[in-house]
Amino acid sequence: MSGENPEHxxxxxRIRSDDYETGWKKIQDAKTYLDDILxxxxxxxxxxxxxxxxxxxxxxxxxxxxxxxxxWMFTLNATCCIRETVL
Numbered sequence: 001m002s003g004e005n006p007e008h009x010x011x012x013x014r015i016r017s018d019d020y021e022t023g024w025k026k027i028q029d030a031k032t033y034l035d036d037i038l039x040x041x042x043x044x045x046x047x048x049x050x051x052x053x054x055x056x057x058x059x060x061x062x063x064x065x066x067x068x069x070x071x072w073m074f075t076l077n078a079t080c081c082i083r084e085t086v087l
Contacts, residue, residue, distance in 0.1 A: 027074040052081035
């Protein structure tokens with residue numbers, strides 16, 4: 001990309017679920033949604049953000065949440081290519 005330097009912030013989603021299958025489906029749905037973001041424009045207050053793309057890592061299964069013995073935990077890491085323009 002040329003022009004202003006875009007930022008590449010990282011994000012992490014964490015999903016907890018009572019059962020493995022529901023949690024796995026939710027985190028996979030989130031990954032599919034994020035992977036589909038391409039050249040989106042979002043306006044917040046006095047700024048326009050151009051999201052060029054989102055790159056996701058594979059889903060991580062952390063296991064059962066400590067001290068609960070019932071909630072499964074999953075994480076998804078991603079980086080975003082974002083450029084901000086102030087109005």
